[in-house]
Amino acid sequence: DGGITQSPKYLFRKEGQNVTLSCEQNLNHDAMYWYRQDPGQGLRLIYYSQIVNDFQKGDIAEGYSVSREKKESFPLTVTSAQKNPTAFYLCASSPYDRPANTGELFFGEGSRLTVL
């Protein structure tokens, strides 16, 4: 079945360590996104990419980095510069078929990062 796979589902790390969250999609979507979710704050956009080898900062990009070397993959690195990294991270993708682009997002199952 087509979909978005995030791994790992749960991740524990010590403070000061970089961690990389994986996101793979087989939907042949052009655009991919990373969101952070904290209780009571909804979804906040970290980074997004509309095409291979290109990405843009979202609303809360500080302390995060991404790459988009393949259409299917959009890994997120949470660096030691991120002051409060404990959160639930969601990867999403969307087709980018103008003019029919509705912006609808397809989400992965999420990765919960806990920094000890």
Added chain:
Amino acid sequence: AQSVTQLDSQVPVFEEAPVELRCNYSSSVSVYLFWYVQYPNQGLQLLLKYLSGSTLVKGINGFEAEFNKSQTSFHLRKPSVHISDTAEYFCAVRRSNFGNEKLTFGTGTRLTIIP
């Protein structure tokens, strides 16, 4: 830019009772509207969407929503809820003529079903 307001952060409802989750948006142009559901420790799943046409939209799991342009609302309803409807619900909006624009999400409404 547009914004989305979900007026209730938490809604408790007895099983088999009806429920309405409220969503208001602000935009001076036409929009696309979405409702997503998130079960605990899972990603978001699309419930329904309004793109154009009929203002009453039916989705999965017996949910429906009505687009009201004059009141800039897109409230989600279900006539009889089940325990399995316990989840968080997010409303999202995007202006329809802005091809590069991303979805703007509300802060979510946590629906709790009381047995």
